Amino acid sequence: MAALQACQVIGMPECRINLAHVVTYLSEAPKSTRALEGYNRAVELAKQDMTLPAPISLRNAPTRLMKEVTLPPQKLPRVPEGHYVQWVNACMKGFGNAVTSSNFDYAGPLTETVLFANLALRSWYVKDEKGRFPGRKKLLWNAEEMKITNFDEANQFVKRQYRDGYSFNA
Numbered sequence: 001m002a003a004l005q006a007c008q009v010i011g012m013p014e015c016r017i018n019l020a021h022v023v024t025y026l027s028e029a030p031k032s033t034r035a036l037e038g039y040n041r042a043v044e045l046a047k048q049d050m051t052l053p054a055p056i057s058l059r060n061a062p063t064r065l066m067k068e069v070t071l072p073p074q075k076l077p078r079v080p081e082g083h084y085v086q087w088v089n090a091c092m093k094g095f096g097n098a099v100t101s102s103n104f105d106y107a108g109p110l111t112e113t114v115l116f117a118n119l120a121l122r123s124w125y126v127k128d129e130k131g132r133f134p135g136r137k138k139l140l141w142n143a144e145e146m147k148i149t150n151f152d153e154a155n156q157f158v159k160r161q162y163r164d165g166y167s168f169n170a
């Protein structure tokens with residue numbers, strides 16, 4: 001999704017780097033049919049009982065039923081111009097001169113959560129020399145040191161090891 005957004009925002013040929021990252025990640029990712037199996041199981045269950053109504057959060061058509069239902073209060077303001085346009089406008093106005101709806105107070109922790117979930121998934125598939133999976137446990141994170149404290153092998157996924165001459169010191 002991020003590569004798609006990069007291509008939409010910066011366009012070609014600049015987003016080729018983002019596309020290369022996606023190709024590299026997908027080619028190295030462990031292959032699994034779990035998502036497809038889960039989807040197929042959900043379809044089977046839906047066919048067994050088609051009388052259940054759609055969840056309220058998924059209903060957005062203006063129907064008589066929608067007038068009878070009380071929806072939860074809106075938590076985030078809507079963005080009429082769209083997030084991309086809002087972001088570009090904020091960049092053009094300069095730091096501190098514009099407000100975006102997807103600010104870092106929300107986006108930062110959300111991104112960290114998703115990245116940690118990916119770290120946990122990749123650690124799940126780590127095998128030791130005896131063919132066991134020692135990473136299949138609760139991972140403990142030290143935010144100050146930016147590392148997993150109870151499974152050292154997982155830290156290989158936290159920071160990249162660059163070849164000589166290609167290091168990046170931030």
